Amino acid sequence: MSEIYDLIIIGGGPGGYVAAIRAAQLGSTVAVIEKRKALGGTCLNEGCIPSKALLDSSELFVQARDKFAGHGILVEPPSLDLSKMMKRKQDIITRLTRGIASLFKKNQITLITGTGRIGSPATGGSLQVVATTDSNEQIIQGKRILLATGSVAIDIPGLPQDGNQVGQARDALEYNAVPEHLVVIGGGYIGLELGSVWPRLGSKVTVVEMLEEMLPSTDKEVTTALLKSLKKQGMTIHAGTKVAGMEKTEQGIILKLEGKIEESLSCDKVLVAVGRKPCIEGLGLDESGVSLDETGRIVVDNNYQTNVPNIFAIGDLIHGPMLAHKAMDEGVVFAEQLAGENPAVDYNLIPGVVYTHPEAASIGATEEQLKEQETPYKVGRFPFMASGRARAMDNVDGFVKVLANPESGRILGVHIIGPFASELISEAVTIMAFDGSIEDIALTMHAHPTLSEAFKEAALGAFGKAVHG
Ligand code: NAI
Numbered sequence: 467m468s469e470i471y472d473l474i475i476i477g478g479g480p481g482g483y484v485a486a487i488r489a490a491q492l493g494s495t496v497a498v499i500e501k502r503k504a505l506g507g508t509c510l511n512e513g514c515i516p517s518k519a520l521l522d523s524s525e526l527f528v529q530a531r532d533k534f535a536g537h538g539i540l541v542e543p544p545s546l547d548l549s550k551m552m553k554r555k556q557d558i559i560t561r562l563t564r565g566i567a568s569l570f571k572k573n574q575i576t577l578i579t580g581t582g583r584i585g586s587p588a589t590g591g592s593l594q595v596v597a598t599t600d601s602n603e604q605i606i607q608g609k610r611i612l613l614a615t616g617s618v619a620i621d622i623p624g625l626p627q628d629g630n631q632v633g634q635a636r637d638a639l640e641y642n643a644v645p646e647h648l649v650v651i652g653g654g655y656i657g658l659e660l661g662s663v664w665p666r667l668g669s670k671v672t673v674v675e676m677l678e679e680m681l682p683s684t685d686k687e688v689t690t691a692l693l694k695s696l697k698k699q700g701m702t703i704h705a706g707t708k709v710a711g712m713e714k715t716e717q718g719i720i721l722k723l724e725g726k727i728e729e730s731l732s733c734d735k736v737l738v739a740v741g742r743k744p745c746i747e748g749l750g751l752d753e754s755g756v757s758l759d760e761t762g763r764i765v766v767d768n769n770y771q772t773n774v775p776n777i778f779a780i781g782d783l784i785h786g787p788m789l790a791h792k793a794m795d796e797g798v799v800f801a802e803q804l805a806g807e808n809p810a811v812d813y814n815l816i817p818g819v820v821y822t823h824p825e826a827a828s829i830g831a832t833e834e835q836l837k838e839q840e841t842p843y844k845v846g847r848f849p850f851m852a853s854g855r856a857r858a859m860d861n862v863d864g865f866v867k868v869l870a871n872p873e874s875g876r877i878l879g880v881h882i883i884g885p886f887a888s889e890l891i892s893e894a895v896t897i898m899a900f901d902g903s904i905e906d907i908a909l910t911m912h913a914h915p916t917l918s919e920a921f922k923e924a925a926l927g928a929f930g931k932a933v934h935g
Contacts, residue, residue, distance in 0.1 A: 471497045473804070474595045474608035476582035476749065479507020481781030481793030482614030483566050488801035490573035497606055498575055499582035499597045504563035505570070507616050509790040511559060512636035517659055519555040520639060521821055524666035528823075533860060546667055548644060555639070578604075584611060584750035584777065593776055596750075610776045612800065613756075613764065614793070615749060617742035617782035622651065625712050625738060631719055632712070632736040635660060645669045647733040649721055651709055653680045655820055656739035658696065662822045665700045672731060674723060676740075678706035684818070685832040685881040687867060692826050692883055695863055699823070712736070744783045759785075768810070770800045792816050817895050819888040824864045827891035830879035830898055833869060844872045846904075846928030848920045848935055850884040855915040861885040866924040868894075868904075875903035875929065886917055893921055904929055 473489050475482045478500030490496045504511055530544040570577055578597045585594030585605055592607045619634040621627060629637050638648075638660045646669065650661040653675030665671045680703070681689045693703060706726035713720045718734045744763055751758070757765045757773045764772055764779040771778050780800055781793030792811070799809045820826040836843045849865045850856035864884025870877050880894035897906060907925040912918050927935040 468607060469495070470592050471495045471576070471606065471608040473497075473610050473612060474499070474582075474593070474606060475612045475614055476584075476595065477507065477614035477616060477745075477781075478502070478505040478566075478577070479614060479616045479781065479793065480509050480790040481616070481797045482507070482612065483570075483797075484794045485612055485614060485780065485797030485801050486575050487569055487573050488798045489804060490575050492801060492805040494801075494804065496573075496575045497578060497608065498570070499578045499580055499595065499606075501579070501581045503579060504559075505566040505577070506559075506563045508636075510562055510566075512639060514790055515562060516555050516559055516639045517635070517656075517663070518821060519558050520551065520663045521659065521823075523551045523554065524663045525823055528666045536860060546644070548642070548667070552640070552642075578606070581748065583748060584613075584754040584756075586753075610778060610804070612770075613749060613772075613777065613779040613783055614781050614797070615745040615783060616793075617788050618745045619738065620741045620743050622709065622738055622740060625651070625709065625736070627738060631714065631734070632738065634738055638664075638735070638737045641735065645733075645735040647672070647718075647731075648735045648737060649674060649719075649731055649733040650737045650739060652676075652738065652740040653703060653705065654739060654741065657737070658692075659821050660737060660739065661701060662696065662699075670702075671700070672702040672704065672733070674707050674709055674721075674727075674731075675703065675705045676708050676725075678726070680705055681820070683832070684820075684826065684828060685867065685879070686834055688826050688828065688881045688883045691864065692820065692822065692824070695824060696822060742782065742788055746783065769803050770796065786813060787816060787818070789816065789818070812899065815895055815899055817891045819891065821888060824861075824884045825887035826881075826883045827887035828879070828881045829891055829895050830877070831869060832879060832881065833867075836869060836878060841878065842872050843869045843878055844928040845869055846924045846926065846932070846935075848924035848927055848932065850917070850920060852923075852934055853915070853917060853920050855917050855919070856885055858915065859885060866890070866920045868921070868924045868928055870904050870925070870928045875905050877902060877904065877907075877925070880921070882921075884917070884920070890917055890921060893918060 472494035473496045475498045486496045486498045580597045580599035583596045585596045588594050635656045644667045648669050648671050650657045650673045653673045704727040710724035711722040721731045764783045780796040782788040802809050817829045846868045851862045856862045867881040869879040904925045912922045923932045926932045
């Protein structure tokens with residue numbers, strides 16, 4: 467009789483591969499079915515990691531072009547070797563995906579490269595998964611199934627993607643030439659991040675966003691500063707505008723805009739970044755009776771169990787923001803719960819980061835949310851302009867904003883725009899996870915000169931105690 471695994475995971479992205487490793491570490495026998503040739507999912511293969519590689523490379527290009535001279539470093543104006551930049555990005559992906567594969571080996575996880583689908587329950591109570599590989603179809607049995615297939619990009623009806631002229635994020639990470647004019651449809655995370663890469667390398671970039679208020683869940687002060695900075699860097703942003711039609715001509719593409727801006731835009735590339743939806747097609751959810759909510763997400767309980775016993779789901783398939791770090795933490799919590807431990811994800815403390823320049827990062831409530839909830843608060847701000855370290859780095863765009871309870875000083879939200887905001891936010895997450903207050907930060911020594919001093923100064927500023935503010 468074939469082996470009955472303790473756990474079969476469909477999907478080897480940040481949720482699935484992390485759950486697999488943690489479950490194996492805790493003693494479970496685990497099989498993972500992943501359709502890509504490499505582990506790591508969208509994040510590692512065609513999302514977070516490659517986009518950060520290109521954001522870093524293109525930012526260095528800008529530094530060499532616009533900033534070196536100010537540091538007294540005199541170089542010829544830089545020229546671009548795009549294929550080398552792309553190769554570097556690919557090498558990073560290859561190294562990281564191989565790293566996960568070796569962790570799988572180390573933890574004796576069975577990896578099947580193919581497509582997984584929930585099969586019919588086997589006799590004896592175990593569940594079955596049908597794995598379709600290049601060469602065959604096999605049925606594997608397990609005591610539990612974890613669905614972790616992530617999400618796919620949403621299409622706009624009437625704007626068919628060809629993966630070349632009109633494509634999604636993964637296509638914009640593979641352009642083999644710098645577009646002359648890139649139009650990004652959707653001014654969310656992907657739109658603003660990938661929309662930042664290409665103007666640095668010479669493209670004209672126009673972002674067309676349906677909503678009038680962009681990044682609606684971000685603190686408004688941060689959004690205003692971010693959009694101002696992106697516009698200053700050359701990005702054109704048309705908020706409150708939709709694409710009503712598209713025509714392909716010999717010269718390129720003509721997009722008809724409707725809304726706040728009514729005009730025709732001609733461009734050579736279109737990036738569609740209007741959100742993502744759970745990847746559930748072909749998983750066999752209907753046949754197995756797994757329930758979805760009204761938004762198309764799989765319904766789970768606090769243990770990530772669906773309405774079908776022993777079928778679980780995590781990551782982009784379930785409630786909450788579609789973020790790799792959220793999926794990873796759910797993977798760990800799921801595996802530890804299976805082993806009888808009692809951890810939980812704190813859904814109020816999921817940091818959000820936009821990796822633009824400057825970066826924007828946030829945790830907890832925004833000022834607008836506190837106002838709406840009629841929660842009393844005090845605000846403290848500290849501009850990077852006044853930070854010695856930011857000055858030394860010549861990177862002074864942005865500020866830290868701290869929202870705290872006026873009586874107890876308990877921190878309610880932290881919003882950062884500026885250098886390394888993505889790193890700085892972790893201190894805020896930690897202090898909030900421990901229910902910390904302004905007083906806790908005041909008593910914590912921060913090295914000088916560092917960017918993190920800006921967080922301390924902003925926190926103290928909420929109570930008029932800042933020294934440099
Ligand atoms: P998103 O939800 O962040 O933004 C999509 C934007 O498109 C929204 O502002 C929406 O109003 C707009 N939109 C929708 N339909 C439109 C239309 N027809 N015309 C114009 N605008 C339209 O989704 P995005 O940027 O595609 O990212 C997908 C997911 O990936 C997100 O859930 C995000 O959390 C995640 N992600 C996270 C990153 C990070 O953490 N730094 C980076 C990239 C993606």
